[in-house]
Amino acid sequence: MKSILIKGGHLIDPPSRTDRLRDLLIHDNKIVELGDPGKLNATAKKEGAEIIDATGLIVAPGLVDIHVHLREPGQGYKETIESGTKAGAMGGFTALCCMPNTSPVVDSPEITRWVLSPERNAVIRVFPVAAATRGSMGEAITEYGSLKAAGAVGVSDDGKPVLQDAVMHQALIAAARAGLPMIQHAENTKITVGASMNAGARAFRLGLRGMSVEAESGIVERDIRLVRELTTSGKGPRPHLHVQHVSTAKAMEAIRHAKRAGLHVTCEVAPHHFMLTDEAVEGYNTHAKMNPPLRSEADRAAMVTALLDGTADCIATDHAPHAVHEKEQEFEKAPNGITGLETALSLSIKMLHHQHRMPLLRLIHLMSTAPAHIMGLRGRGTLAPEAFADVVLFDPKSTWTFNARNSPSKSRNTPFDGQTLPGVVKMTISEGRVVYKA
Amino acid sequence: MSPATKSASKSAPKSVPKKAAAQAPQPKATTPPADGIHPGSLLSITQLSLEEVSNILALAERLAGESSSKHATLLENRKLALLFYESSTRTRTSFELAAKSLGAMTTLVSDKSSSIEKGESLKDTGLTLRALGAECIILRHNASGSPYLLAKHTGLPVLNAGDGMHEHPSQALLDLRTILSRLGKKQAVTETTLDGITVCITGDILHSRVARSNALLLPRLGAKVILCGPQQLLPPEAVDLYPGITLERDFDKALQQSQVAMMLRIQKERLAGMQIDLADYQKQYQLHEDRYFKHAPNAVVMHPGPMIRGLEITADIADGPSSAIEEQVRNGLAIRMALLARALNGGAA
Ligand SMILES: [Zn+2]
Numbered sequence A: 001m002k003s004i005l006i007k008g009g010h011l012i013d014p015p016s017r018t019d020r021l022r023d024l025l026i027h028d029n030k031i032v033e034l035g036d037p038g039k040l041n042a043t044a045k046k047e048g049a050e051i052i053d054a055t056g057l058i059v060a061p062g063l064v065d066i067h068v069h070l071r072e073p074g075q076g077y078k079e080t081i082e083s084g085t086k087a088g089a090m091g092g093f094t095a096l097c098c099m100p101n102t103s104p105v106v107d108s109p110e111i112t113r114w115v116l117s118p119e120r121n122a123v124i125r126v127f128p129v130a131a132a133t134r135g136s137m138g139e140a141i142t143e144y145g146s147l148k149a150a151g152a153v154g155v156s157d158d159g160k161p162v163l164q165d166a167v168m169h170q171a172l173i174a175a176a177r178a179g180l181p182m183i184q185h186a187e188n189t190k191i192t193v194g195a196s197m198n199a200g201a202r203a204f205r206l207g208l209r210g211m212s213v214e215a216e217s218g219i220v221e222r223d224i225r226l227v228r229e230l231t232t233s234g235k236g237p238r239p240h241l242h243v244q245h246v247s248t249a250k251a252m253e254a255i256r257h258a259k260r261a262g263l264h265v266t267c268e269v270a271p272h273h274f275m276l277t278d279e280a281v282e283g284y285n286t287h288a289k290m291n292p293p294l295r296s297e298a299d300r301a302a303m304v305t306a307l308l309d310g311t312a313d314c315i316a317t318d319h320a321p322h323a324v325h326e327k328e329q330e331f332e333k334a335p336n337g338i339t340g341l342e343t344a345l346s347l348s349i350k351m352l353h354h355q356h357r358m359p360l361l362r363l364i365h366l367m368s369t370a371p372a373h374i375m376g377l378r379g380r381g382t383l384a385p386e387a388f389a390d391v392v393l394f395d396p397k398s399t400w401t402f403n404a405r406n407s408p409s410k411s412r413n414t415p416f417d418g419q420t421l422p423g424v425v426k427m428t429i430s431e432g433r434v435v436y437k438a
Numbered sequence B: 001m002s003p004a005t006k007s008a009s010k011s012a013p014k015s016v017p018k019k020a021a022a023q024a025p026q027p028k029a030t031t032p033p034a035d036g037i038h039p040g041s042l043l044s045i046t047q048l049s050l051e052e053v054s055n056i057l058a059l060a061e062r063l064a065g066e067s068s069s070k071h072a073t074l075l076e077n078r079k080l081a082l083l084f085y086e087s088s089t090r091t092r093t094s095f096e097l098a099a100k101s102l103g104a105m106t107t108l109v110s111d112k113s114s115s116i117e118k119g120e121s122l123k124d125t126g127l128t129l130r131a132l133g134a135e136c137i138i139l140r141h142n143a144s145g146s147p148y149l150l151a152k153h154t155g156l157p158v159l160n161a162g163d164g165m166h167e168h169p170s171q172a173l174l175d176l177r178t179i180l181s182r183l184g185k186k187q188a189v190t191e192t193t194l195d196g197i198t199v200c201i202t203g204d205i206l207h208s209r210v211a212r213s214n215a216l217l218l219p220r221l222g223a224k225v226i227l228c229g230p231q232q233l234l235p236p237e238a239v240d241l242y243p244g245i246t247l248e249r250d251f252d253k254a255l256q257q258s259q260v261a262m263m264l265r266i267q268k269e270r271l272a273g274m275q276i277d278l279a280d281y282q283k284q285y286q287l288h289e290d291r292y293f294k295h296a297p298n299a300v301v302m303h304p305g306p307m308i309r310g311l312e313i314t315a316d317i318a319d320g321p322s323s324a325i326e327e328q329v330r331n332g333l334a335i336r337m338a339l340l341a342r343a344l345n346g347g348a349a
Helices: A042-046 A081-090 A109-116 A146-148 A167-179 A201-205 A213-233 A249-260 A271-275 A296-309 A344-355 A362-373 B002-009 B050-065 B090-101 B122-131 B145-153 B171-182 B207-222 B236-241 B249-255 B278-285 B289-295 B325-343
Strands: A003-007 A011-012 A017-020 A022-029 A030-036 A050-053 A058-061 A063-068 A093-097 A125-130 A152-155 A182-184 A240-243 A267-268 A393-400 A418-428 A433-437 B080-085 B103-110 B136-141 B158-161 B198-202 B225-227 B245-246 B261-262 B300-302
Touching: A003 A042, A011 A362, A022 A042, A022 A167, A022 A249, A030 A063, A063 A081, A063 A344, A063 A362, A081 A093, A081 A418, A081 A433, A093 A418, A109 A125, A109 A146, A125 A146, A146 A167, A152 A167, A167 A182, A167 A213, A182 A213, A213 A240, A213 A249, A213 B171, A240 A362, A249 A267, A249 A271, A249 A296, A267 A271, A267 A296, A271 A344, A296 A344, A296 A362, A344 A362, A344 A393, A344 A418, A418 B325, B002 B171, B050 B171, B050 B207, B050 B325, B080 B090, B080 B122, B090 B103, B090 B136, B090 B158, B090 B171, B090 B325, B122 B145, B136 B145, B145 B158, B158 B171, B158 B325, B171 B261, B171 B300, B171 B325, B198 B207, B198 B249, B207 B225, B207 B236, B225 B236, B225 B249, B300 B325
Parallel strands: A003 A050, A011 A058, A063 A093, A093 A125, A125 A152, A152 A182, A182 A240, A240 A267, B080 B103, B080 B136, B136 B158, B198 B225, B198 B261, B225 B245, B261 B300
Antiparallel strands: A003 A022, A011 A017, A022 A030, A058 A393, A393 A418, A418 A433
16 A cells, blocks of 8 residues: 655646646545645655655646557567557556457457456556457447456447448447447548548659548548437437547538537547648658548648547547558558557647647646546546546656657657657656656 | 658648648649658659759760760669569660660569569568669669658669659650650750640550659640540549649640640559540540641650550551650660669769
8 A cells, every 4th residue: 555645746637627736645546635735745744655746747647548559469569568558658648448450359358358468567557449340340240248348448440440331320329238439430441442641632643542531521421420310319328429530621520510419429639630741741651651641731720620629529649550661661552550659748739739729738638538538437537536546747848859769669650750849758657656757 | 750740830720711621732843852862863753953854864965976885884884773563665675775885784673583572572672682782773663652662771873663653754854855856955954945835645644654754844844734634544633743734634625735745555454443435535535647637737746655556546646757756765765874874973964
């Protein structure tokens, strides 16, 4: 039994709208108390608490990333649950939702439990998202109830969409019954065959086949239509659709309308989609190849707008590690995705807080409270007493230079390598244990 | 990653203008090769300034004009590798003969005769060639952008001999040399050299690297470029390749405005899944005598080859007096000699 007093810091807790100097007392794996500066000193002394000086730092609930690829089982050369969670801890994260497109696919309670086994040596909490259909083949839905019982917090065929209307309809119903979000990678793969970047003039000039905006927005619109039908029918529980890595203004607009109509539709935006445009592909940079692809400047700006106005519910990285030799290939051959856990907070601070004056309280909401809520992670994303002692301490004012080689991740496929970024994570505490210290 | 951060640092508008998504990026006139890429490389026609284009043309002119003995030892003992992942007669032979007439040693590595077959990566193949002493690699590859990968990892001068649907820069230079000589202009260019000249490029633009390289070069010299073809082979975004390019679906109308008619092959091997009625295509886009004499009786006729006689062009036109097709092939030799000399001379022509 161990206590920690984090004192002198500027505490940000979105649920209670706390945004001022407060001390924080942790006992074991839980938050005990928040108090005005100095007020908890006596209690801490009595308990023999370890004192952490957070002067000049932001103290916030640990970040929650609801879209990562930890590559296990089966692709440990790209990432392991251990290395990926260490990279997460370095980035200030204390909870990760990992996607099921592993080998084998996480489509059974057994594999779900394997991911959650202590033998995986996760340093922060991992919450598996299980496959929505068997083998993520898009044909037969999996058993959501037993997957949830095994620890799954949502269902998705990420990397592939659930294309067939009938299967998606069924998945939405079954997920609602199980109390899980149905999480969709929105891409009409029928019209993206062979495509490796955003469609348009640049793709034409580079001689690459393009993914159209409609390939994304079409599926989002279809899914929203299915949610609306199920919601208005009044039969059964309300379905929850979560749209992954929205990249186009058009899809975001559809989500905006769905929200206004009161449907339970949430979505995430990845840092690369609010930082970069398809200009980054020039020179056939495979570190700018991901799915959905980097889009136009108007789309990028629309992602920022959506994060500012609340249409986008949260930020998620789509951390997708790949080995060096896989990215050092012809552009069309190279796999999709970039790593993102190490840089998400800094990029968000740079673009949203610095450039667009988003208050840090709101930023922490987007990176911790909201994602925890979307995935139903109780006691996360908050510093309320009784919550898990998941805490990040960071300095929003100073800068650091990201060197991908120094990341605990097994991969370094990132376009942000070598960049000097604002926002330095000083310490990450997962359920009362210090798991990262700068 | 400077291009990336640059675009990222622009501030986002408060609300998204509805039509902004359709705005095309404005292409820069020249994009110098990135760090780590040998300056003797030619990966895209866009990397050359007009001064460099003029230097290459001048060198080609000199090499073509002098007796072959004068340059027979220019690249003596220099080692060049031709790395061909796609079959090619014209381009490969052209580069090979160009190299040999400058005295260089060449080796051909093709996908049918090497470890490429065994799944070796392009990077490793390049490093192996470099270790064996190759000083320059001429690459033909079916993946767009592969010359960038090879140039980056080997540090050697790489000449793009055609990459996927991207570019074929040496073809654009030899086409330019042909156009200049046919129009009686000197082999040096400025922004106004082709003022008043219209070039129509007709056929399968979508899959054509020749079309891209030409369309990215000729407007910079003042030419008007008309891209002509049916919707499926000429998507609307092609108009944004370069300012001053227009699209025209009606071949007759395009011809009426043109002093140069560049015909392209239908790339049957790349048409998978497309509904192209070849008989209809032939009717609308074939260059034949009637059409030629009715709409553009003085136009210079060009074709990068290989031609499908009877499909996009008829024999009477291909073999007629206005055809510059054989001249293109001859000019290819001169241009490629110049490019090889430039590559092995640190990028100076
Ligand atoms: Zn995805």
